[in-house]
Amino acid sequence: MSGRAPLFQGTLAIVIPVLNEAPRLPATLAALAAEAAAEIVVVDGGSDDDSVAVARGAGARVIFAARGRGAQLAAGVAATAAPWLLLLHADTVLAPGWGAVVARFIADPEAGARAGYFRFALAESASWARRLARVVAWRARVLGLPYGDQGLVISRALLERSGGIAALPLMEDVDLVRRLGRRRLVPLAADAVTSAARYGRGWRRRSFRNLVCLGLYYLGVKPARLAGLYYGGG
Template identity: 55%
Template structure:
């Protein structure tokens, strides 16, 4: 019996990018849940028009991801950011992973790619590939696929304001994490706006503070 899939997308004023993500999601013919944190830019209307199920959630990515998972009806869950589009062919890769019985206790993520031709983007992609290969630390903009049962056994996403992706990946563990043979394309707007080096340095500082045990609410102040 084929396993069902729910795609969960947290949003907050994401109308500029959400349409492309929802179009990419159509490749799988899966249930789509948009967990919205109070958008005022037409995000909700766009989600409904695309046939997604809209769920209102307390603002904050961790809280929104948790709310989306609670509303999901699929045997498997795929968490995606609202500015991250899986590349063509992603649905076959996801279905292939889901079809392996032993993967019910594993999770998988996409490769990381940016929608920018700048050399700085290629350098960042290589650093992210190293981080995933050596440290087993994919971020939320690489998506996360895992069975609904495994997600629930892990306790799912915690309602924390930042580092919710690292928190869950650490609970999954490096020996239960796999990379899918397809990339997800993420908007480079944040790096272009903040500066490639500055944005990357800030992300690294947040990760370091997390491992030092600094509360996520304090890290969120630095991040924002």
């Protein structure tokens, strides 16, 4: 950001839950630092790799919380005071230009009553990745279900009015956007590029498992039970 005023100083806190993400975390943090001077809080859930050292080496503040993205996100939010928050996965790299997009969103007088999410993209050029991105775009737009790998920009006030982040081991993102409601969710004109590594065993299989977990969640199955299916399925 040479030659430009730093974005978000004191305005935005970026909260990233981490568990053994050392290989992917550097790219995520580098993309953030390249665009903005925001507070970055990495919330470690008990990593046994170099995630903590990587985060600290990149200048992020590291705190520790009970394992589980919901609990980690909630702890990260509680540890900050910024009026705006960006909730982001550790393996999601925001594309160049994201900072200006978020700045415009925050500057909108109506933004305090809305939450913004990024376009989903995979770091993979195959046709299946493009098809999956189109499905995700439809799901977010029509069903009002952007997932955590699309990031979420939200004011602290709106998050608190909506009940905060539930300390769930799974579906914390779905739980939050359902409480916000589709009309409060706004697509942002920047990509959130997620590692395709977790789709290595087959994108159809993983997508089907995600859909099964979502369906069971809507049927009332507790996230603690779903976590075994989701994380145990590879």
